[in-house]
Amino acid sequence: xxxxxxxxxxxxxxxxxxxxxxxxxxxxxxxxxxxxxxxxxxxxxxxxxxxxxxxxxxxxxxxxxxxxxxxxxxxxxxxxxxxxxxxxxxxxxxxxxxxxxxxxxxxxxxxxxxxxxxxxxxxxxxxxxxxxxxxxxxxxxxxxxxxxxxxxxxxxxxxxxxxxxxxxxxxxxxxxxxxxxxxxxxxxxxxxxxxxxxxxxxxxxxxxxxxxxxxxxxxxxxxxxxxxxxxxxxxxxxxxxxxxxxxxxxxxxxxxxxxxxxxxxxxxxxxxxxxxxxxxxxxxxxxxxxxxxxxxxxxxxxxxxxxxxxxxxxxxxxxxxxxxxxxxxxxxxxxxxxxxxxxxxxxxxxxxxxxxxxxxxxxxxxxxxxxxxxxxxxxxxxxxxxxxxxxxxxxxxxxxxxxxxxxxxxxxxxxxxxxxxxxxxxxxxxxxxxxxxxxxxxxxxxxxxxxxxxxxxxxxxxxxxxxxxxxxxxxxxxxxxxxxxxxxxxxxx
Amino acid sequence: xxxxxxxxxxxxxxxxxxxxxxxxxxxxxxxxxxxxxxxxxxxxxxxxxxxxxxxxxxxxxxxxxxxxxxxxxxxxxxxxxxxxxxxxxxxxxxxxxxxxxxxxxxxxxxxxxxxxxxxxxxxxxxxxxxxxxxxxxxxxxxxxxxxxxxxxxxxxxxxxxxxxxxxxxxxxxxxxxxxxxxxxxxxxxxxxxxxxxxxxxxxxxxxxxxxxxxxxxxxxxxxxxxxxxxxxxxxxxxxxxxxxxxxx
Amino acid sequence: xxxxxxxxxxxxxxxxxxxxxxxxxxxxxxxxxxxxxxxxxxxxxxxxxxxxxxxxxxxxxxxxxxxxxxxxxxxxxxxxxxxxxxxxxxxxxxxxxxxxxxxxxxxxxxxxxxxxxxxxxxxxxxxxxxxxxxxxxxxxxxxxxxxxxxxxxxxxxxxxxxxxxxxxxxxxxxxxxxxxxxxxxxxxxxxxxxxxxxxxxxxxxxxxxxxxxxx
Numbered sequence: 001x002x003x004x005x006x007x008x009x010x011x012x013x014x015x016x017x018x019x020x021x022x023x024x025x026x027x028x029x030x031x032x033x034x035x036x037x038x039x040x041x042x043x044x045x046x047x048x049x050x051x052x053x054x055x056x057x058x059x060x061x062x063x064x065x066x067x068x069x070x071x072x073x074x075x076x077x078x079x080x081x082x083x084x085x086x087x088x089x090x091x092x093x094x095x096x097x098x099x100x101x102x103x104x105x106x107x108x109x110x111x112x113x114x115x116x117x118x119x120x121x122x123x124x125x126x127x128x129x130x131x132x133x134x135x136x137x138x139x140x141x142x143x144x145x146x147x148x149x150x151x152x153x154x155x156x157x158x159x160x161x162x163x164x165x166x167x168x169x170x171x172x173x174x175x176x177x178x179x180x181x182x183x184x185x186x187x188x189x190x191x192x193x194x195x196x197x198x199x200x201x202x203x204x205x206x207x208x209x210x211x212x213x214x215x216x217x218x219x220x221x222x223x224x225x226x227x228x229x230x231x232x233x234x235x236x237x238x239x240x241x242x243x244x245x246x247x248x249x250x251x252x253x254x255x256x257x258x259x260x261x262x263x264x265x266x267x268x269x270x271x272x273x274x275x276x277x278x279x280x281x282x283x284x285x286x287x288x289x290x291x292x293x294x295x296x297x298x299x300x301x302x303x304x305x306x307x308x309x310x311x312x313x314x315x316x317x318x319x320x321x322x323x324x325x326x327x328x329x330x331x332x333x334x335x336x337x338x339x340x341x342x343x344x345x346x347x348x349x350x351x352x353x354x355x356x357x358x359x360x361x362x363x364x365x366x367x368x369x370x371x372x373x374x375x376x377x378x379x380x381x382x383x384x385x386x387x388x389x390x391x392x393x394x395x396x397x398x399x400x401x402x403x404x405x406x407x408x409x410x411x412x413x414x415x416x417x418x419x420x421x422x423x424x425x426x427x428x429x430x431x432x433x434x435x436x437x438x439x440x441x442x443x444x445x446x447x448x449x450x451x452x453x454x455x456x457x458x459x460x461x462x463x464x465x466x467x468x469x470x471x472x473x474x475x476x477x478x479x480x481x482x483x484x485x486x487x488x489x490x491x492x493x
Numbered sequence: 494x495x496x497x498x499x500x501x502x503x504x505x506x507x508x509x510x511x512x513x514x515x516x517x518x519x520x521x522x523x524x525x526x527x528x529x530x531x532x533x534x535x536x537x538x539x540x541x542x543x544x545x546x547x548x549x550x551x552x553x554x555x556x557x558x559x560x561x562x563x564x565x566x567x568x569x570x571x572x573x574x575x576x577x578x579x580x581x582x583x584x585x586x587x588x589x590x591x592x593x594x595x596x597x598x599x600x601x602x603x604x605x606x607x608x609x610x611x612x613x614x615x616x617x618x619x620x621x622x623x624x625x626x627x628x629x630x631x632x633x634x635x636x637x638x639x640x641x642x643x644x645x646x647x648x649x650x651x652x653x654x655x656x657x658x659x660x661x662x663x664x665x666x667x668x669x670x671x672x673x674x675x676x677x678x679x680x681x682x683x684x685x686x687x688x689x690x691x692x693x694x695x696x697x698x699x700x701x702x703x704x705x706x707x708x709x710x711x712x713x714x715x716x717x718x719x720x721x722x723x724x725x726x727x728x729x730x731x732x733x734x735x736x737x738x739x740x741x
Numbered sequence: 742x743x744x745x746x747x748x749x750x751x752x753x754x755x756x757x758x759x760x761x762x763x764x765x766x767x768x769x770x771x772x773x774x775x776x777x778x779x780x781x782x783x784x785x786x787x788x789x790x791x792x793x794x795x796x797x798x799x800x801x802x803x804x805x806x807x808x809x810x811x812x813x814x815x816x817x818x819x820x821x822x823x824x825x826x827x828x829x830x831x832x833x834x835x836x837x838x839x840x841x842x843x844x845x846x847x848x849x850x851x852x853x854x855x856x857x858x859x860x861x862x863x864x865x866x867x868x869x870x871x872x873x874x875x876x877x878x879x880x881x882x883x884x885x886x887x888x889x890x891x892x893x894x895x896x897x898x899x900x901x902x903x904x905x906x907x908x909x910x911x912x913x914x915x916x917x918x919x920x921x922x923x924x925x926x927x928x929x930x931x932x933x934x935x936x937x938x939x940x941x942x943x944x945x946x947x948x949x950x951x952x953x954x955x956x
Contacts, residue, residue, distance in 0.1 A: 197944055420530060
């Protein structure tokens with residue numbers, strides 16, 4: 001997945017196609033508005049939401065500022081409870097660890113709980129190269145896997161697909177992966193979910209190895225927590241003999257009691273429910289219950305680079321709820337694939353350039369994939385100031401290669417705007433040329449005039465009128481206006 | 494009260510009528526307006542595009558120009574510029590710098606028009622007359638950074654002859670976003686087009702806002718689509734009276 | 742993998758060079774102004790409302806009437822064989838129409854296999870804690886609950902909640918739970934909204950959750 005994303009052109013180029021896709025636009029509009037509304041209702045139910053958000057932000061900040069201590073504590077506690085802890089500096093290493101652990105069991109198949117971290121590192125592809133088949137068991141991940149597609153949303157990876165498309169994918173591809181779709185499969189979501197149930201059930205009941213991520217890892221106790229809805233998570237976390245969990249180092253929370261905050265913030269922000277149907281908590285291995293061979297792979301893969309940036313590190317507070325995607329007007333129109341990463345939307349725009357650096361054209365374009373409207377910050381349950389990070393990252397990109405022309409233009413603009421006399425001269429020059437402005441602008445301005453008219457330039461700037469007004473006032477006159485008439489006939493914005 | 498007007502570079506250059514309306518309105522309400530001529534730009538475009546140093550220089554210029562006006566309040570008839578000063582100047586200023594000190598002193602006195610009228614001057618009925626159907630678009634920075642809330646609506650509801658229409662999807666960004674409109678023209682245009690559709694659906698003659706840059710985007714879209722809806726800054730509606738009605 | 746452990750920890754410490762040396766984790770203030778509970782109404786009423794919202798079946802019964810209620814629920818369900826934890830109270834099944842297959846106690850013989858669990862018509866258990874505000878039932882493999890697999894594989898889960906096990910809120914539940922036990926938090930039957938955000942109940946977990954609140 002992730003490897004395929006690398007080298008995508010850039011956000012504006014990808015979004016250009018998405019914006020023209022009527023089916024995609026319809027699917028996204030419908031889905032984001034539905035989930036947005038649900039979130040609003042359940043968040044509105046709690047009169048202490050602001051306080052919970054404050055606590056969530058602070059708990060994550062505490063964790064990040066003392067991450068070394070908490071990582072060591074987590075390792076100690078998890079090991080004491082019977083888990084084996086592994087450390088992976090990057091994706092390649094994490095994949096090698098998981099591959100080695102699966103090989104050691106002698107199994108050629110693993111079932112997977114939906115996990116962003118394993119998508120980020122391209123685990124399924126790495127396992128496939130080692131001759132191991134990974135079966136995604138979350139309904140949406142299954143849809144994505146069966147159609148050789150990419151996820152386009154953190155919570156609802158197949159948000160870009162509608163029921164008709166899903167029915168077609170199931171009918172065409174299920175047989176290649178296991179139990180085929182029933183003949184005459186319809187497109188009612190109930191029927192489609194049932195087909196997935198039947199398709200996956202034999203895998204659940206026979207799988208010996210499972211791979212998961214985790215929503216939270218509690219340093220104090222060594223516990224891991226996974227939130228889900230379908231029960232595929234429970235199946236994978238309970239029935240196999242071996243369980244391998246790949247967890248980003250930013251997923252820690254200090255204490256067991258801290259879950260009282262996040263188990264309120266996450267479900268309401270994410271699925272818009274008071275609580276998601278199922279959450280599993282496990283601490284190492286429990287004799288006689290669940291997997292006895294339990295592993296935890298702690299993943300860096302660019303997280304420490306993000307942590308080193310004092311403005312950007314707040315992105316590591318993210319609990320992957322996806323509220324920012326669901327509210328974002330840009331995501332709603334560009335779709336998730338345009339972001340060139342498993343982390344789409346506003347959080348992806350600040351996370352991907354930090355995890356991967358801004359050398360690639362996609363990564364360099366992401367900080368600009370926002371109108372800075374601020375809706376993401378407003379809904380973020382851990383108060384990540386995404387607009388602030390975006391601007392901060394733009395600074396990094398703008399000082400790099402490929403921005404020389406823009407830097408020169410900005411410097412010139414600053415020179416003019418930095419002196420009111422120069423500004424006034426420029427304004428007068430513009431007014432003098434007001435009749436000569438073309439309807440279509442050349443260069444970067446074409447991006448504007450392709451779809452929008454440009455405003456008319458007024459006959460004179462405000463400061464000229466003001467001088468006149470001042471003189472009138474000194475003479476004891478009125479407002480220096482000929483009534484309320486504009487000077488700017490037909491002057492529409 | 495003595496009010497220093499920060500007209501903003503966009504209003505000064507492209508929308509002088511907004512400035513004239515502000516001056517007429519405040520003088521009609523009995524206040525003194527001063528206009529420091531050395532003013533230019535708050536630095537928002539540079540800051541938001543990643544040119545922090547340039548923005549810093551413009552910020553220093555702004556606080557220097559406005560620190561010595563002796564005014565009780567500074568009016569910026571553009572919510573995003575007011576937000577730039579109040580929200581981002583503290584981020585721009587190095588700790589303990591002159592800019593930091595000047596910002597701490599000045600920023601709390603910088604207001605957008607609806608804040609100035611409702612909070613500082615304590616007035617919602619400014620004696621305006623505007624016999625048209627109007628829908629109001631709450632621009633993002635006014636809505637989320639300044640927290641204007643219902644202030645603009647309270648002002649509009651007191652305008653005689655004005656019929657206010659509710660805008661569907663009001664709180665969604667229009668897609669301007671400064672350089673976003675040029676760097677991501679397709680998404681920006683899609684957002685603008687959806688906003689224009691929402692505005693057209695209200696049947697209003699006029700769409701009103703407190704940011705001319707957003708109105709420039711919305712208006713440019715409406716005009717290209719021949720929608721026949723006019724964009725008007727809140728100041729121009731509030732300045733309009735029976736004696737001197739604003740023309741639509 | 743010691744190499745990587747040291748490498749990652751060194752990177753973390755380097756990244757945090759701006760954190761003052763003397764600062765302890767506890768020095769980072771965490772404002773805890775949120776409520777312990779939201780006072781949204783009487784706990785049992787709230788629990789019923791929330792469970793019904795998830796489309797679970799809920800009934801309130803007197804503590805002495807659990808056996809009767811279990812029997813009635815299983816009759817309505819048409820269950821012929823149901824599984825139960827080794828320590829489930831005998832009185833739950835006093836008038837039970839179905840055959841009750843008890844799982845082996847922990848460390849006492851082989852547990853029921855997955856295939857056997859897949860073949861029963863349902864499972865009857867108790868719980869550890871229930872959260873009224875969120876309609877959540879928490880199982881932690883403690884008294885009357887059995888192993889995690891027991892409540893996962895069968896298609897129908899009948900859960901007996903005692904009134905004293907019901908708390909108002911998530912913070913109250915977290916305080917009652919022991920992290921050393923594996924937990925399953927259950928809020929209604931399994932569900933998905935992956936297709937057009939339309940909620941479908943019943944995917945891989947039990948498709949039907951029935952709750953008896955014993956007062």
